[in-house]
Amino acid sequence: MTSGYTVAIAGAACTAGTELVKILEERAFPVDKLIPLDIRKFLGHDVEFNDEHIPVRVIEESSFKGVDIAFFVSGDDISREFASAAVSYGSVVIDSSSVFRMDENVPLIIPEINPNKIFQHKGIIANPGCLTIQMVLPLFAVHLKARIKRIIISTYQAVSDRGQKAMDELTDQIRNLYSFHEVIPEVYPHQIAFNALPHVDKFCDNGYTDQEMSLINETKKIFEDDTVLISATSVQIPVFYSHSQSVNIETARRITPDEVRGLLRETPGVVVEDDPLQNVYPLPIYATGRDECFVGRIRRDLSVNNGIAMWIVSDNIRKGTALNAVQIAERLISH
Known part of the structure; x- marks a missing residue:
């Protein structure tokens, strides 16, 4: 990967998505381009990132073309429908739904505990539940x-x-x-x-x-x-x-x-x-x-x-x- 990244957020308009955008900015994550995605009812919303208001796009399979890292924070249905498509476009998916957590081929990661397993991924990395x-x-x-x-x-x-x-x-x-x-x-x-x-x-x-x-x-x-x-x-x-x-x-x-x-x-x-x-x-x-x-x-x-x-x-x-x-x-x- 390069020094700057194209980052998509599936669920950018939800509570967790808003927090994720804020944390990316706080921690100065090297984002070249941010693509906020969500379901159609959030069309017209935008997210604020680095003093720029970026409109939320409707999520579809082609949304992930050219995306390096795709965060999924919008729930099981969206992850089931679009995570594999994101991987097929070359994105690494970091998924916060429950869909992939128990898949033996998907690493389940808490970075303070098992960071080395991140690099065993086959396109999808699972974020454990908050509990x-x-x-x-x-x-x-x-x-x-x-x-x-x-x-x-x-x-x-x-x-x-x-x-x-x-x-x-x-x-x-x-x-x-x-x-x-x-x-x-x-x-x-x-x-x-x-x-x-x-x-x-x-x-x-x-x-x-x-x-x-x-x-x-x-x-x-x-x-x-x-x-x-x-x-x-x-x-x-x-x-x-x-x-x-x-x-x-x-x-x-x-x-x-x-x-x-x-x-x-x-x-x-x-x-x-x-x-x-x-x-x-x-x-x-x-x-x-x-x-x-x-x-x-x-x-x-x-x-x-x-x-x-x-x-x-x-x-x-x-x-x-x-x-x-x-x-x-x-x-x-x-x-």
Whole structure:
């Protein structure tokens, strides 16, 4: 690849696409030409990049002619329809949908953990789900040190994962409730304002949701360890940005909370905020807009012999989607 790149973004008008454009500019990614793409309803929209307003084009197969790197952030349907076409035109696709994550021929990448696998790609590189990135980024160092045998995770998820419509629905419901107007759920099956919904994505036959199963399977793929036992429960909460996770792990070898703190302080992309007596622990309002993954409440899990409990918070749109994708691209062009 050259020193300047033609970059396409499929889903440029969505929440993650807007953040991705912003991060490309912030990190001075060497873009010669930016091509924002989306579905027809976004025709007439534009994105701002390096003080230039660039109109959004309707995505079609020929959109990727001459494109070096194509970011896909618009969901499964667009990735299924257009990712292969982008590869056929010579683009390297960095895909944030769930379509390719478990494909054995597609590397699933968190750059701080497995960057060398980027160069095993055959045209498509998969961006893990935001829940996976947030959990695995701090846990991987612990896994290498003490081998994690079991993970129990409960997630408390911001509505921005479902896009602008979900954020608008939360805003409208809060306004309507305070003004004593009727609340009518549209994005969610129940009222989301002042509520908690143990229902994120479609339910599977085993009682888990698709997203919970994705978190389980993606973690095993990145760990390269199918023996890790994982149970996940995902909860939608009325927060706009940044997911929170309560994580309990059981390890094969004993590791102390102080050892975990030490490991995480040395882990790129992780910040330890852990002084609960001084009310210091990760919070969504402070993680929003930040690149790092924040970890606190690190303590022994008293229910097992070799157990550790922790609390993890990260911006789901930034590190959870857009930043991780750009970091993959940075590694790709540095080779």
